Amino acid sequence: xxxxxxxxxxxxxxxxxxxxxxxxxxxxxxxxxxxxxxxxxxxxxxxxxxxxxxxxxxxxxxxxxxxxxxxxxxxxxxxxxxxxxxxxxxxxxxxxxxxxxxxxxxxxxxxxxxxxxxxxxxxxxxxxxxxxxxxxxxxxxxxxxxxxxxxxxxxxxxxxxxxxxxxxxxxxxxxxxxxxxxxxxxxxxxxxxxxxxxxxxxxxxxxxxxxxxxxxxxxxxxxxxxxxxxxxxxxxxxxxxxxxxxxxxxxxxxxxxxxxxxxxxxxxxxxxxxxxxxxxxxxxxxxxxxxxxxxxxxxxxxxxxxxxxxxxxxxxxxxxxxxxxxxxxxxxxxxxxxxxxxxxxxxxxxxxxxxxxxxxxxxxxxxxxxxxxxxxxxxxxxxxxxxxxxxxxxxxxxxxxxxxxxxxxxxxxxxxxxxxxx
RNA sequence: GGAGAGAUGGCCGAGUGGUCGAAGGCGCCUGACUCGAAAUCAGGUGUGGGCAUAGCUCACCGGGGGUUCGAAUCCCUCUCUCUCCGCCA
Numbered sequence: 001x002x003x004x005x006x007x008x009x010x011x012x013x014x015x016x017x018x019x020x021x022x023x024x025x026x027x028x029x030x031x032x033x034x035x036x037x038x039x040x041x042x043x044x045x046x047x048x049x050x051x052x053x054x055x056x057x058x059x060x061x062x063x064x065x066x067x068x069x070x071x072x073x074x075x076x077x078x079x080x081x082x083x084x085x086x087x088x089x090x091x092x093x094x095x096x097x098x099x100x101x102x103x104x105x106x107x108x109x110x111x112x113x114x115x116x117x118x119x120x121x122x123x124x125x126x127x128x129x130x131x132x133x134x135x136x137x138x139x140x141x142x143x144x145x146x147x148x149x150x151x152x153x154x155x156x157x158x159x160x161x162x163x164x165x166x167x168x169x170x171x172x173x174x175x176x177x178x179x180x181x182x183x184x185x186x187x188x189x190x191x192x193x194x195x196x197x198x199x200x201x202x203x204x205x206x207x208x209x210x211x212x213x214x215x216x217x218x219x220x221x222x223x224x225x226x227x228x229x230x231x232x233x234x235x236x237x238x239x240x241x242x243x244x245x246x247x248x249x250x251x252x253x254x255x256x257x258x259x260x261x262x263x264x265x266x267x268x269x270x271x272x273x274x275x276x277x278x279x280x281x282x283x284x285x286x287x288x289x290x291x292x293x294x295x296x297x298x299x300x301x302x303x304x305x306x307x308x309x310x311x312x313x314x315x316x317x318x319x320x321x322x323x324x325x326x327x328x329x330x331x332x333x334x335x336x337x338x339x340x341x342x343x344x345x346x347x348x349x350x351x352x353x354x355x356x357x358x359x360x361x362x363x364x365x366x367x368x369x370x371x372x373x374x375x376x377x378x379x380x381x382x383x384x385x386x387x388x389x390x391x392x393x394x395x396x397x398x399x400x401x402x403x404x405x406x407x408x409x410x411x412x413x414x415x416x417x418x419x420x421x422x
Numbered sequence: 423g424g425a426g427a428g429a430u431g432g433c434c435g436a437g438u439g440g441u442c443g444a445a446g447g448c449g450c451c452u453g454a455c456u457c458g459a460a461a462u463c464a465g466g467u468g469u470g471g472g473c474a475u476a477g478c479u480c481a482c483c484g485g486g487g488g489u490u491c492g493a494a495u496c497c498c499u500c501u502c503u504c505u506c507c508g509c510c511a
Binding site: 037041042044052054059068075077078242370371 | 469
């Protein structure tokens with residue numbers, strides 16, 4: 001959520017910056033509502049002050065019954081007026097909130113301006129894409145032939161866009177989760193979290209999934225939502241809190257399943273498990289000061305890159321342009337891994353700096369020093385990394401002519417010594 | 423699922439209709455004392471909103487609603503926590 005005061009005071013600048021996301025932001029209604037709110041609040045507060053002053057009369061010694069009756073009548077009249085004025089304020093504030101919650105974050109000045117994914121900028125690349133001396137297979141061919149990915153079974157028990165891992169496939173998933181968590185905890189200094197995957201509405205609003213993207217979410221009964229990423233429960237760990245500034249940055253890493261309806265992506269990535277309704281992911285989340293968020297964001301990207309480097313998976317780092325970054329993000333880097341089977345790069349991690357956008361929605365603040373005023377933290381998060389897509393990358397990068405797949409060295413200790421899946 | 427108890431500031435904990443944004447304690451900050459520290463003493467110390475912004479003012483005692491001239495306090499309701507019983511991985 002953007003700061004209303006800032007938006008109103010910098011209307012043109014905000015409109016310009018938001019327009020780089022595509023479409024145009026009409027902020028006039030917001031400005032109008034803000035002005036109406038100011039008037040309504042002032043009027044209401046004055047009425048309340050009047051009534052308060054009146055009520056002192058009841059306590060004065062020697063008030064006559066007639067005087068009391070007069071005060072009562074006068075106060076009652078003001079009370080009725082207050083009721084009306086309060087309703088007015090609530091109505092305006094609800095409408096204001098609705099507009100504000102549906103406004104995306106301001107792109108960071110360093111976010112490249114562009115209209116679509118085609119305008120994303122490659123920042124750096126690591127490794128050399130593998131060239132195979134035999135026809136490269138795609139992950140589903142390899143996985144099904146090896147008996148480690150079962151799409152047919154998944155279709156029967158859940159439907160399209162699900163996958164069942166079997167045997168070494170299931171083991172690979174578990175190995176990757178442990179491998180990534182261990183790396184981020186031991187080498188990168190994150191604290192491991194295992195969050196609920198069912199969260200309340202406030203969490204979803206806090207990180208920006210709701211209200212705008214309700215069609216993307218799986219909604220359970222009791223007003224609970226299946227998380228689309230561990231970012232949601234982990235960021236909300238500190239919702240409505242004031243953190244001790246000396247504790248920052250706070251760094252968490254969590255392994256969780258992620259549930260996405262993928263509404264609006266019909267016909268996209270229908271084969272295999274590139275785009276499924278449930279996948280698992282290791283997610284890193286940081287809470288930082290505004291001064292350090294850019295550096296911490298860069299560091300988090302490096303932390304994600306470490307995973308791919310350790311697994312020997314060639315990738316490139318893309319700085320997403322204004323037309324492609326997520327709703328809540330100010331700046332975002334995607335890590336795209338090279339897939340010989342699909343013959344191109346594919347997103348495997350998305351690392352975003354939300355600045356104070358989520359913090360304002362979720363009211364996550366910190367106190368720089370004892371006695372100082374609280375400020376909003378900056379939140380940063382990124383996949384470290386998506387496990388399903390890592391399995392895709394391993395299958396396609398480590399495939400051999402006979403259809404078997406080598407286990408990357410770094411993973412072997414986690415695979416019970418299995419060196420090749422055949 | 424059944425029965426009961428409870429939710430107050432960073433923490434503990436008082437407060438059962440107005441003088442309460444809220445006693446007291448702890449913690450924290452500032453000052454005095456001290457070579458320095460501890461102890462002691464004095465003062466200060468919540469969050470957000472509005473405005474004519476060194477100030478004034480309004481709101482907030484788990485959430486929502488009600489009664490009342492007036493609610494932390496009374497009533498209803500929801501949520502959560504705790505205790506006991508039942509069930510259960």
